[in-house]
Structure formats: C-alpha cells, structure tokens
Amino acid sequence: MESSVIRLTHCQKEIFCFSVPEECPSCGEELRGSRLQEAPVSLPSPFTNGHKTSCCLLVAPAHDNLDRDFDGAADLHTGISNTKGVVYNYTRGGVRRDQSGWERSVSVPLVRPDMFHLLAQWDQYLERFSDGPMWDPAWHRFDENNHNCFSFCLHFVNGVLAAEGRGTLSRDDFTHTFILPRMRRVSKYTTLYRHIQKHQFYTVDRQQHAQGAEPSS
Ligand SMILES: [Zn+2]
Numbered sequence: 001m002e003s004s005v006i007r008l009t010h011c012q013k014e015i016f017c018f019s020v021p022e023e024c025p026s027c028g029e030e031l032r033g034s035r036l037q038e039a040p041v042s043l044p045s046p047f048t049n050g051h052k053t054s055c056c057l058l059v060a061p062a063h064d065n066l067d068r069d070f071d072g073a074a075d076l077h078t079g080i081s082n083t084k085g086v087v088y089n090y091t092r093g094g095v096r097r098d099q100s101g102w103e104r105s106v107s108v109p110l111v112r113p114d115m116f117h118l119l120a121q122w123d124q125y126l127e128r129f130s131d132g133p134m135w136d137p138a139w140h141r142f143d144e145n146n147h148n149c150f151s152f153c154l155h156f157v158n159g160v161l162a163a164e165g166r167g168t169l170s171r172d173d174f175t176h177t178f179i180l181p182r183m184r185r186v187s188k189y190t191t192l193y194r195h196i197q198k199h200q201f202y203t204v205d206r207q208q209h210a211q212g213a214e215p216s217s
Helices: 116-130 149-163 171-199 206-213
Strands: 006-010 013-017 056-061 076-081 087-091 094-098 106-109 202-205
Touching (some): 013 171, 087 149, 106 171, 116 149
Antiparallel strands (some): 076 087
C-alpha cells in the first residue's frame, strides 16, 4: 500500500482513484485541463508510522508481515510507544522494545497533549512496567488467549488510569472503544484501495456519499 487515494467530483459522482484520469470514468468527458467541480482531495490513510508516535497504543499485523493486510481475520499485534517512538510489545520471549517494524500501524493516542505530568513520566512508567514479573517468561507464561500482547497493553493502560485516579477499563470496553472503530476504518480503506488497484476507480453517487457512503469515514 504505497499510493494515496484521491477523491474527485464529476457529474454528480464521487470518483476515488490514485491519479486524476484523462477522462471521467463515469461520463467520459475529458478531465485534463477542464475544470473540476472541486479540487481533488487526498484521503487520509488510516495508517501511521508507529515510530513517529508518542504515547500511543499501536495495532499492527502480527509477525512483522507487511504483505499481509488487515482483513479482520489476520492476527493483530499490539504495543505501546514511548515518547521517542520505541514500541514496547509483549511476546512469547518477553517484552520487546522495537525501533523498527511498526511503520504501518493504527495508532490510538493514550495521553492528551495537555497532560504534562503523565507525559513527563511516561517512559519511566513504561520501562518499569515492562520489567515487572508479569511479563518475565521465567515467572509468567505467555498465553495466546489470556496473557498476550493485548493483556500487556490493557494492564499498562489501566495502571496509568489508576495512577491518575481514573476508572479502569475491561477488555471488552477497551476493544470496543479503542480498537474496533479504527479497525472498521482500516477495513473500509483497504477494501477501497484494493478495488482501485484492480479496477482503477471506485465510483459512487454524490447523493449516496452525502448519506455517509464514503468509505473513508
Ligand atoms: Zn463525469
């Protein structure tokens, strides 16, 4: 996934593509040099370079496999970035501190930019938390379902919330509030992207778009 998706409007259609075509795929009118109703806009990709984030929950395809895209069925790997973009993630062998491999992730900010107190201590919290016996293979066994990368993130987030005097989140709350809405966006974007790769365009009536059919939202 390298190209960026652009959206242009012509003859009451929304046209999604990678570059402005010679002629409108819907009505056939020449587009180059002619005036479009609106300037093409590029759709924001739902992916972020995790190493350029600070204090985020990151979700990426498991096993560093960049060819395998999010499709809802693929395993997801989760981690937490520190203020320098190092991604802490729990695996069978313990906690890894990755400086690469999370270039195509979905990120969920965990700290508001005005929470200076928390920001100042984040790296220290994360480091100390990762050193705990919970995540040491000699003390605790990794479990595919119950003690995995997601448990690590959830425990960490809950520890931070508790330290801030706020209520904790259940696994379900966490999944439904933070993960699923973003995964739905990724899945829509991926579907749109693949369609364009295969057919060059994706066209939808403007009317429909106004009612919320835009695959990016
Ligand atoms: Zn047209």
